[in-house]
Amino acid sequence: MAMLQDNLEGIFAPDGVLSQTLKGFRARPSQLAFALVVKDAIDNQSTVAVEAGTGTGKTFAYLIPALISKRQITITTASKTLQDQLFKKDVKILSKALSRKIDVAVLKGRANYVCRLRLDVTASSDRLPEATSGEKLREIIAFTKTTETGDLSELAGLPETDPLIPLVTSTQRNCLGAKCPHAEKCFVNMARERAAEADIVIVNHHLYLSDLVLKKSGAPGLLPESEVLVFDEAHKLSDIASDYFSESFSVRQLAEFADDIRRTGKTFFPEGAWDKHAKNVSEALLAFHDFLRVQTAFVEDVQIELKEIEDIHTTGADLLSEVVKAFTDYLNFFENVESDKDEAGLLELAKENAADLISVLRVWVLRLKDAGHKPEKGKAPEVLWARITEKNAILNLTPVSVREHFKLARATSNSAWIFTSATLSVKGEDGEPNFDFFLHELGLEDIAETHTWASPFDFENQAFLYLPEDLADTNDERFAQTLGKSILPLLKANPGKTFILCTSYEKMNALATYLEVMLENPDVICLQGTTGKAQLLERFKEMDGAVLIGSMSFWEGVDMKGENLRLVVIDKLPFKPFDTPVDRAREAFLKEQNRSPFMDYQLPVMIMTLRQGVGRLIRSEDDYGVVVIGDNRIAKKGYGKIVRASLPAMTKTRFLTRAKSFLVDPENTP
Ligand code: SF4
Structure with missing residues (x-):
């Protein structure tokens, strides 16, 4: 030792x-x-x-x-x-x-690797999701002949959201495992074998959590056992985790599953009533989805507790029972289909999966009938809620706490x-x-x-924290204009580049509109949403005096040094409102435990996010610059003291002239 x-x-x-x-x-x-x-x-x-x-x-x-x-x-x-x-x-x-x-090996989730078996089935299918899918499918087939990894991110021009991807990759459910004829050359298996032999395996929190949930259920895990487990960027873990400990189903996934069975079944037994049964499932799902849309007044992208949906206990549960019935009829039909051609046992696997799914959906019917039932006192509650959009409805049972x-x-x-x-x-x-x-x-x-x-950097001498005095409150409609006016002299004086980090698209767009008019050269503005994140950052790096205006996705994981970043403007303290069903249940649970939803949850979450945003500025010993926070509450509210103390020890000022002087001539600014 x-x-x-x-x-x-x-x-x-x-x-x-x-x-x-x-x-x-x-x-x-x-x-x-x-x-x-x-x-x-x-x-x-x-x-x-x-x-x-x-x-x-x-x-x-x-x-x-x-x-x-x-x-x-x-x-x-x-x-x-x-x-x-x-x-x-x-x-x-x-x-x-x-x-x-x-x-060292990087291991990703299954959905990143081509599944050779599903690729074969999809290649012989009569129906593809889009007109361009045939061409893309040919590219994927060619790719599998040259790639060593089967990792689809290596295939240029195939967006992560392409509807073809679920048809050529596997899930835990539809993978045949050792029975698969491609098992030896399977990309998922090869990636896992490489990981098992490596000294270091690098994964993301999503894959780690999937592995944890699988192992907890008694199924074989995805990751090799490790003796040293490092959670880097650990501040993100609990937030990501609540999704993984949820139970969910989505209308779209069920429809895709029904169509998957149809596609597989027709490969081996073309004359069967596959189309009819897949259509029945699809229509039952559509009726259930329509009911949810009507009951939520067709509001686009709504998140709602199921107990708040009128008639969910009756009509909603009945319509979901119809989905169960359609799936059961489907299963009864193809349970008796035997095919010599199905050597790999794909239909057998589909039968098992359909039977599992029917059991799961039966539980969901009971949950709908029982929505609103109160949990035992003191026990961390689970929230039964749905996210409903025009194209999909996802029903979830989410734990309020993952501890x-x-x-x-x-x-x-x-x-x-x-x-x-x-x-x-x-x-x-x-x-x-x-x-x-x-x-x-x-x-x-x-x-x-x-x-x-603490950071070894000398924040007191390397950075100024400027808190302007003359700003409207953040919820005042004049806010963006007063903040824009306040930072304009700094933007004009800045010899380097600027990040403006906003807490909402609304504020981001309002600031961009103001600055486009007020800046001499509005072309320096790199506004989020005008192109992809990577391209926007490239453009930012290449352009002198660039001003990036973005929302939360730029607050972390962006590393710009020296002239590339001298000024960081934060519009507002990034408080997370209790505005989703899970947040509201969390708020109620904290109160029930005599804890303060604000002091014990919202404030620490906000401070950690704010520290990430502020942390964009000083990335090396030679860096210097100014952070502006445009939210009066940091100076006026009682909790502002905790917020200020949690930030790096920058020199604080309320005077624009001092902040400006430091940007231009740091060595001669007192
Ligand atoms: S083992 Fe599973 S993932 Fe691999 S090719 Fe076969 S079905 Fe696909």
């Missing part, structure tokens, strides 16, 4: 291995301390939550002790950007620095669990970092050790 510790010190020291091999490496005590904490967690298979500010070097701080331990490592991230950075950059650099071959699920997963795991992010805490009343919110959400409060290492 002593040797491992010596090794870490030798690696991270000012004259250590990293200093000698990595250009620009700066030894930081916080990085070594972080690595030693990870080493301890690995030795003791314990749980740690580590908040490490930008510039701490957190990926090396967890990767190096994990690699030295020679244990199987899984890293799960929220964003593709971080996955790419780990896979394409960090691990390669480390491999060179440590003179060691590191076998019990994580507690159970932790209790049954022998791995070390390392949670890390630049934002896991808020400043408590005592001015100390407080992890209560993060730990409580994941049920880790009794077992996790916590550590914080």
